[in-house]
Ligand code: NAD
Ligand code: IPM
């Protein structure tokens with residue numbers, strides 16, 4: 001039997017509460033799917049590790065993680081102890097860059113039994129993929145501060161778009177769109193106001209689209225696109241966006257599906273030179289951490305995406321089916337964000353038990 005080697009990195013806050021539920025589902029899927037899991041847990045990429053070691057990661061993190069088949073990640077950030085830019089740039093953003101996980105794939109789907117805040121929307125109305133550029137764009141380390149402490153204090157942070165970086169995310173998104181029944185791709189732009197990088201993005205979309213005559217392509221400026229997520233979520237199939245725009249859309253989309261607690265993400269290195277990383281869209285949620293009430297569905301859906309990536313598509317589909325099966329039941333254990341008073345473990349156990 002095949003055994004998949006997974007690095008487990010729970011991180012901070014509710015990351016430590018939802019990761020065990022993801023592992024519970026993975027164990028159930030391995031049992032019924034007939035494959036093995038070799039899990040190795042790491043305590044770095046957390047505020048506790050930082051407070052003890054003065055850094056977020058050990059110096060040899062790259063060597064220690066690079067040979068795993070995948071990384072199963074919770075969430076990082078504990079702003080009361082470590083400034084967010086220090087904890088995030090010292091961990092998660094290093095993983096994305098050094099492992100060249102240039103695709104952030106973030107499904108947005110209204111699940112059965114979950115109420116959308118959008119009036120009248122039912123499952124099927126909201127079902128699209130956000131494809132977020134994950135290694136460059138607005139998240140650049142190029143810039144600086146001059147005349148600090150004076151009236152002339154000036155801060156600059158550059159947006160970086162490379163031909164390689166833009167084209168590869170667009171191709172990934174077009175390939176995905178081509179394989180879906182609706183074959184529709186929407187690009188997020190802002191070429192009216194951001195007058196250098198965004199017209200370049202649009203130009204590359206037009207160029208790459210020439211290779212995909214079967215895919216219907218449109219584009220919206222990010223402001224009206226955000227509005228249309230709320231007003232017309234049924235218009236969207238695959239939405240491709242730069243790093244920052246994709247970040248914002250991938251919280252807005254799940255908000256339209258009731259709660260960001262259900263939203264998964266895959267940070268993918270499509271060439272498989274390095275391991276891909278699977279983490280929920282949400283963060284460490286300090287406001288509810290320690291209470292055992294975080295919704296584990298985002299993390300469990302990540303387990304589904306990870307299994308698909310590992311070459312276990314049937315097991316991945318089964319985990320998602322179990323999520324939908326449980327949430328669709330009238331008596332499902334619902335965490336507070338889903339309108340109930342169930343615990344993280346109540347919902348996690350119900351889903352693991354539903355895996356066949
Ligand atoms: P957040 O996603 O942690 O929380 C936003 C709101 O959503 C909170 O009210 C929280 O209680 C709620 N929420 C989030 N996940 C939930 C779940 N599974 N179930 C129920 N409710 C849930 O965003 P934030 O408050 O902006 O950030 C908190 C910390 O997490 C910061 O340090 C931030 O930098 C970090 N963060 C990390 C990641 C990541 O590791 N990928 C992502 C986003 C934010
Ligand atoms: C996400 C998060 C991160 C991002 C933060 C924590 C740096 O919001 O994964 O969506 O902006 O990419």
Ligand code: MN
Nearest residue numbers: 247248251281
């Ligand atoms: Mn985000």
